[in-house]
Amino acid sequence: MEHPLVIDPGHPLVERIRAIALAYPESVEVAAWGRPTFRAGKKIFVMMSASMDRSHTIVFKPAPGEREAYLAREPFYSPPYWGPGGWLAVDLEAPDTDWTEVAEIIDTSYRQVALKRQISALDN
Numbered sequence: 399m400e401h402p403l404v405i406d407p408g409h410p411l412v413e414r415i416r417a418i419a420l421a422y423p424e425s426v427e428v429a430a431w432g433r434p435t436f437r438a439g440k441k442i443f444v445m446m447s448a449s450m451d452r453s454h455t456i457v458f459k460p461a462p463g464e465r466e467a468y469l470a471r472e473p474f475y476s477p478p479y480w481g482p483g484g485w486l487a488v489d490l491e492a493p494d495t496d497w498t499e500v501a502e503i504i505d506t507s508y509r510q511v512a513l514k515r516q517i518s519a520l521d522n
Contacts (some may be wrong), residue, residue, distance in 0.1 A: 401432035404447040411454055411490050412446055418501050419444055422508050423519035438512040444504050448477035448487035455487045456500070458507040 405412060412434055419425055419436035425443075428435050433447040447453040457480050460468055465484060468474040473489035478486070488503065489495075509517055 399435055401430075401449075404432040404450055405434070405453040407434055409454075414497070415444065415456060415490075415504070418504050419508075422512075423516045425508070426510075429433050438446060438516055441511040443507045443511045447478075448475075448480070452477075452487070452489065454491040455489050456504075457485050457487045458495075459485050459510040460503070461506050461510065464506075 407429070415436070416427060416434070416459070420427060422438065422443075424439050426437050426439075428437055430445075433445060433453075435442045435445045437443065443459065445457040446455070448455040448457050455477070457477050465486060468486050468488075471477065473492045474486055475488075476482075477485065479489035488500070508520075512520070
């Protein structure tokens with residue numbers, strides 16, 4: 399059974415996240431569950447659309463110890479399915495979205511799942 403499309407892969411928010419995520423060593427985009435996912439090899443480090451009703455979001459893996467600080471701020475929240483595993487989501491439609499912070503979040507998430515050689519390639 400194929401999942402329904404949650405967000406158009408050509409949506410400007412997807413394009414913006416794609417430009418950031420695919421700049422990482424060995425990163426690839428894979429459509430899964432009706433949404434774009436970005437992976438360090440085979441491991442997801444960022445996913446578009448936390449849920450059907452919140453499609454303009456990303457799901458990411460924060461660094462250890464940062465989860466509670468993010469949850470204390472809008473527009474961060476614990477997403478369904480992924481939240482119990484320590485992942486978080488952030489709404490990208492907020493008028494004051496800080497794209498520098500979004501890029502930092504994606505960087506941190508990549509580093510949480512990437513292999514040592516991928517991180518070494520990133521830092522060289």
